[in-house]
Amino acid sequence: xxxxxxxxxxxxxxxAATSTGLPNMKLAIWLFLASDCLLFGALISTYxxxxxxxxxxxxxADVFDIPYTxxxxxxxxxxxxTMVLALASIQRGDPARxxxxxxxxxxxxxxxxxxxxxxxxxxxxxxxxxxTNVFSTSFYVxxxxxxxxxxxxxxxxxxxxxxxxxxxxxxxxSETVEIVGLYWHFVDIVWIVIFTVVYLIPTGTPPGx
Amino acid sequence: MSQTHVEETPKAEPxxxxxxxxxxxxxPKEYIRIAVILALITAAExxxxxxxxxxxxxxxxxxxxxxxxxxxxxxxxxHLKFDSRTYARFxxxxxxxxxxxxxxxxxxxxxxSG
Numbered sequence: 001x002x003x004x005x006x007x008x009x010x011x012x013x014x015x016a017a018t019s020t021g022l023p024n025m026k027l028a029i030w031l032f033l034a035s036d037c038l039l040f041g042a043l044i045s046t047y048x049x050x051x052x053x054x055x056x057x058x059x060x061a062d063v064f065d066i067p068y069t070x071x072x073x074x075x076x077x078x079x080x081x082t083m084v085l086a087l088a089s090i091q092r093g094d095p096a097r098x099x100x101x102x103x104x105x106x107x108x109x110x111x112x113x114x115x116x117x118x119x120x121x122x123x124x125x126x127x128x129x130x131x132t133n134v135f136s137t138s139f140y141v142x143x144x145x146x147x148x149x150x151x152x153x154x155x156x157x158x159x160x161x162x163x164x165x166x167x168x169x170x171x172x173x174s175e176t177v178e179i180v181g182l183y184w185h186f187v188d189i190v191w192i193v194i195f196t197v198v199y200l201i202p203t204g205t206p207p208g209x
Numbered sequence: 210m211s212q213t214h215v216e217e218t219p220k221a222e223p224x225x226x227x228x229x230x231x232x233x234x235x236x237p238k239e240y241i242r243i244a245v246i247l248a249l250i251t252a253a254e255x256x257x258x259x260x261x262x263x264x265x266x267x268x269x270x271x272x273x274x275x276x277x278x279x280x281x282x283x284x285x286x287x288h289l290k291f292d293s294r295t296y297a298r299f300x301x302x303x304x305x306x307x308x309x310x311x312x313x314x315x316x317x318x319x320x321x322s323g
Contacts, residue, residue: 022293030296034303041307045314070255074248081244084286088237178288185287189279196275200258201268 029179033186047138052203054133060203072115079108080188083181093171106157116147156180243285
């Protein structure tokens with residue numbers, strides 16, 4: 001591939017002149033992501049505060065399946081790669097390949113969400129529902145919000161694919177793909193934190209154990 | 210025939226500004242390289258989780274790996290390494306707010322004192 005070894009020059013996109021000199025949409029998505037950091041900061045703090053405070057089980061160590069969640073993490077990381085490959089494709093002026101990578105990203109996202117639904121169903125079958133204890137409530141709210149973000153991301157990806165079929169995503173308008181990509185990568189970095197804090201860092205002995 | 214030398218006026222380079230956002234982006238090969246590093250770090254995270262001898266250093270190591278993965282995605286996949294610093298300032302502002310919130314909540318409830 002001729003371009004593989006060379007850097008890809010980000011094309012000058014056709015945004016209107018702005019007072020900052022930066023495209024407003026891109027600035028807006030970064031501002032949104034900054035505010036979303038606060039949302040997840042609050043949810044993660046709540047989880048860390050309550051995960052070891054349940055007086056009745058099941059406790060985190062009783063239900064978590066680390067190998068299963070590790071596979072989900074690999075799937076989400078792979079989706080970040082396919083997302084940047086989609087962006088690189090449209091920046092090279094190849095909308096067909098971009099669509100393939102975007103659909104691959106959406107499929108990986110669906111696999112992740114499907115895995116989460118299966119995990120929630122398994123936990124519920126083991127007696128861990130939303131209202132079982134403070135661990136379950138904070139766990140479901142945190143990971144559920146993240147899953148909702150992934151679902152919104154999938155819808156955004158499919159919308160871009162649809163727009164591309166209508167010829168509305170071109171090399172000059174690659175900024176749209178970049179903005180959706182920023183959102184998608186944000187969902188990935190939130191999962192990086194959740195995977196470590198929620199699943200891998202061990203909980204102390206709960207008072208009720 | 211006399212040859213007249215016309216001095217070429219150098220073309221004006223666009224002045225760098227806050228709007229100089231369209232820097233280089235990594236190549237697909239670089240993206241793949243970063244993804245492989247991310248996968249290897251994730252594998253290492255899961256591996257040390259199961260290693261009995263690493264229990265003492267488990268939490269600091271997991272946090273270190275997590276920070277490295279986070280930074281790689283933000284710098285390379287989200288292009289903060291290459292784009293305008295204004296975006297980075299916005300994001301760091303939100304991130305600093307989230308970390309402050311996290312620390313204030315956990316210190317208030319004395320989570321770190323066990």
